[in-house]
Amino acid sequence: MFSTVGLLVLMQCSEPAPFYQSIKLISDDASISYLEIDTLNTAHLTGAFTWEFWFHIAELTADSPCLLMVPDADDNNDLAIYIDRTTGKTITIFYANNQLTASTTTNLLDGQFHSLALANDNAGRLVLFVDGARCMVRNHSWTLNPTGRRILIGGDWDPGQTTPDNGWTGWLDEVRLWTTALADSELTFHGQHIEKLTQHYNPVLLEELKGLWRFNTTDKSLNVVPDEHPGSGERPALVLHGEVTWTETAVR
Ligand SMILES: [Ca+2]
Numbered sequence: 450m451f452s453t454v455g456l457l458v459l460m461q462c463s464e465p466a467p468f469y470q471s472i473k474l475i476s477d478d479a480s481i482s483y484l485e486i487d488t489l490n491t492a493h494l495t496g497a498f499t500w501e502f503w504f505h506i507a508e509l510t511a512d513s514p515c516l517l518m519v520p521d522a523d524d525n526n527d528l529a530i531y532i533d534r535t536t537g538k539t540i541t542i543f544y545a546n547n548q549l550t551a552s553t554t555t556n557l558l559d560g561q562f563h564s565l566a567l568a569n570d571n572a573g574r575l576v577l578f579v580d581g582a583r584c585m586v587r588n589h590s591w592t593l594n595p596t597g598r599r600i601l602i603g604g605d606w607d608p609g610q611t612t613p614d615n616g617w618t619g620w621l622d623e624v625r626l627w628t629t630a631l632a633d634s635e636l637t638f639h640g641q642h643i644e645k646l647t648q649h650y651n652p653v654l655l656e657e658l659k660g661l662w663r664f665n666t667t668d669k670s671l672n673v674v675p676d677e678h679p680g681s682g683e684r685p686a687l688v689l690h691g692e693v694t695w696t697e698t699a700v701r
């Protein structure tokens with residue numbers, strides 16, 4: 450029978466399992482590391498959507514770091530997000546091969562964690578938020594034409610090429626995909642509160658969350674990141690490519 454003293458000794462001797470809270474991508478000019486969504490329903494990509502990223506870019510390659518690239522059938526930028534590698538304050542968005550730029554007072558390359566969200570409603574309103582502050586609003590009539598495959602996070606495909614580039618070294622703490630344009634007030638809240646999925650409990654809104662990759666696990670051997678959105682439906686996984694490691698580093 451265990452004595453109380455014996456149990457205390459056992460508890461003091463057992464190490465808590467490390468908890469990994471983010472993914473580290475390690476890239477250089479010779480080869481980049483990235484995450485690829487195995488397959489994504491194109492209906493999640495073409496209507497109203499919000500992409501959200503919490504990330505920390507620590508080291509650059511010779512290219513501007515790419516957060517997201519959704520290619521069309523020719524591997525052109527159907528939807529893509531790049532950060533200017535010189536200032537860290539200009540963000541270039543590609544949408545249906547159209548190029549937009551946004552400016553932010555925040556330097557996204559200052560060695561800190563940041564959040565970035567891109568939301569598009571069904572009425573042609575596209576907004577970009579950085580750390581909870583809106584830095585672009587644009588009305589458009591463009592239509593996306595994604596294939597649902599070869600979607601990269603942390604790099605891009607150049608047209609006609611099979612080698613990904615525009616990588617960077619740093620951490621991803623969380624990525625989310627919604628099939629609705631989150632309201633500006635919601636995006637402001639999310640910029641400061643990664644720990645909450647919604648500002649107020651909202652089961653209707655949560656049904657629009659179709660991809661949730663938090664990179665929180667005790668299992669460092671995983672070579673895919675499972676989707677863990679709370680509702681039912683498809684579970685697109687992120688496949689790790691290159692030098693990718695689980696780390697205990699997190700935003701919070
Ligand atoms: Ca490129």
Ligand SMILES: [Ca+2]
Pocket residue numbers: 470471621622623663664665699
């Ligand atoms: Ca995380």
